[in-house]
Amino acid sequence: MSLELFALILFAAILLVLFLGYPVAFALGGVSIWVGSMVMGIKFFDLLPLRIYGTMQNIVLLAVPLFIFMGLMLEKSGIAERMLQTLTLLMGRLHGGLALAVIIVGILLAASTGVVGATVVTMGLLSLPTMLKRGYSKSLASGVIVSAGTLGQIIPPSIVLILLGSVMNVPVGDLFMGALIPGLLLSLGYLLYVLAFAYLKPEQAPPASREELNAFKGKGMLKEIAISFLLPFLLILAVLGSIFAGIATPTEAAGIGAVAATLLTATQGKLSMKTLKEVMSETTFLTSMVFMILVGAAAFSLTFRALEGERLIVQAITQSNLSPVAFFWLSMLGIFIAGFFIDFIEITFIFVPILTPLFQKFGFDLLWVGILIAMNLQSSFLTPPFGFSLFYLKGVAPKEVRTIDIYKGVLPFLLIQALTLLLIYFFPKLVLWLPQMLNQ
Template identity: 50%
Template sequence: MAEFMPLVLFAVVCLVLMCGFPVAFTLAGTSLLFAGIGLLTGTFDPAFLNAMPNRMFGILSNQILVAVPLFVFMGVMLEKSKIAEQLLRNLGLLFGPVRGGLGFSVIIVGMLLAASTGIVGATVVTMGLISLPAMLRNGYSPSLASGTICATGTLGQIIPPSTALIILGDVLSSAYQQAQLKMGIFSPETVSVADLFVGALIPGLILVLGYFIYTSIVAIFKPEAAPAVQDRVPLSPGFIFELLKGLLPPLLLIVAVLGSILTGKATPTEAAGIGAFGSLVLAIAYGQFSLQRLREVMDATLQVTSMIFLIFIGAALFSLVFRGFGGEELVHEVFNDLPGGVFSAMLLVMLVIFLLGFILDFIEITFVVVPIVAPVLLAMGVDPVWLGIMIAINLQTSFLTPPFGFALFYLRGVAPPELPTRTLYKGVIPFIVIQVAVLGLLAVFPELATWLPDQIYG
């Protein structure tokens, strides 16, 4: 029975999470309960619990994780400044004479908003409130409109600066160090968040290109589903000024944040500080700043950051207890016994993460599943950057997949009641196919994720 305790622990944690209990307390409470049982039965090594204070101190003093509240602040401030609403209106006028033009505008704004906020729920809800009524009012197919919004909203999972990539980078860095120790390698080299940011650029742009191609195909072969919304572009000096005023500032902010990371001028944490300050400046410039709004943004930032760090601590305890029961060795044996070696192990991990994405949020999966499987996969020779991007796109795909995709729930909450849920499900299917195709492309050509980091940091 003792050899199955890690599997029982994992199953109980997933079951309690599905019952709706808070993630941090579920991870910590269940792990402590199992550790107590293990100590009484003599099946658990108490040395792992002794390591907990050092692990907690390491989490709270981790400079990389300081980027989390700063990027959350940046995203919430830009969301509440109504920059996306103005940008969508102007791009809608620019692409209005083109069939599918409003869909193109939604994809562009969704991409910029995803890069600005880095939070899937915030992007989907914001785009649902400002884009869905406009698309339906202009005769767009409800399924195309809802599918486009859900798909572009989940780009916040993969397009940097993404909160998901920051968290994933920290977990993978720890897993990479464990894998090196297992192989007898003592090296200070780790997986940096900057590597994941750079590695995500090409796959993220391929996804956006795929969305554009699909929207173009619909506009060509089903013009009634994506009609033009006006006859000509109002290219007056006033319109051009309004367009540039809505497009350039957030674009320059994103370029400043990512550019400072790519050129090595700033660490991700320092770049997050630039982003937070820049979002404040933009809110003032757009006349959307007030002390009340600043209080709301700071409250939201505090709530999200507190939740993430509590989950960090609970996940660290879960990881230690899982390893104390010999879970890491069990996973290693299972992967080594699979026919097909690394390919079968990766396929199994991707399938498990995809299925768990129906019922668990990305934070839960990152902290529960990744610390278990990543050290074993990395020890088998899997590239850490490629693994991180594969996991991120996989989770992004699961967030779209009916019937439990989180993006569908977010949009359902703000969509008009007359829009049937089955229409939402129907609308996301083509975008799921696109994302699975990109995932397959990455599996066949890992260089899509690893080439750019090698060229820049090589």
């Protein structure tokens, strides 16, 4: 059997084991070592510790645990609940005001945490019962929460952007800058859709009651607004502002964010030894998961290249006479479909390293490609029937919210995402302008 055939067997075996539900890190590493030792002998993996050590020395990846810590600490601070309550009452006179508030809070949380699962669950627990109680459409309420909660995939600081930068050898700071305008465009699309829905169907997106608004105005409204928004804004400014101004690297900014989130939680009276232990424990668990997948990905990459898998793929693409445009959209379709079944971390470490040399061969700008991949992965988070964010919301939704309500609610937001992705494809300057301007 040829080496190329073994490369195909390796890839197929890993996908099979993943779909059977085995842990990703051990599926990647275990199958790769099994196939590699069978073909080349176990001594071949003397090179593996050097690869793992090289990964552990990557200073950019240190931002991952720091941003995870920052996001989890903010979740404990109660600031999301406070922002949501304040914004809801500020927009209370508007039809759809609560839905608009959910999206704006989703934007702010995305820019200060970047942890999708935690954001969707938090927003679902805080806002979904209130929206239903006020008479909001179940599908609108569900769609708003899952789409706003998933903005952390594209709005920096985003864990997926950090991992993509590491794999594609693109500066993470540039990815953060490149993602800012697309993320805000997507958010604007969500807001405009809610306004249009509320205008066409006002009975399904009612305003707040007069009693609620009067109670809010009578209890120090200006002070409440300042407390609810000033502190999160300062955190976002400290993290993203320091990166964009060139004062700090993403890793250093993540450290600033972790300390600032801890201080913010303390100002809300929510910092305790119990909270600190919970945040540190969850951060350790999530970080260990990411880095174990990195170890498995290192074994896969080493074996796949030794079996000449990359050469086989390049040869297949070259001989198929695919145009650059056809290759690009086929790649995006493959990533989108993979996102139904496996997490963005696995996609980043399995598919992206294989596709990156091909994107380079066809002359695509890797910064622009990285942002499009991130938006693509965000779409797969929301796509029925397997989108992860849909499952997160269903897990905390009241019993009267059926799965079909969530599916129906998310479809308009998926259309907005598709339109935004096409806009970025046809106008690359939306991604490239800000990094080029700030890097001058």
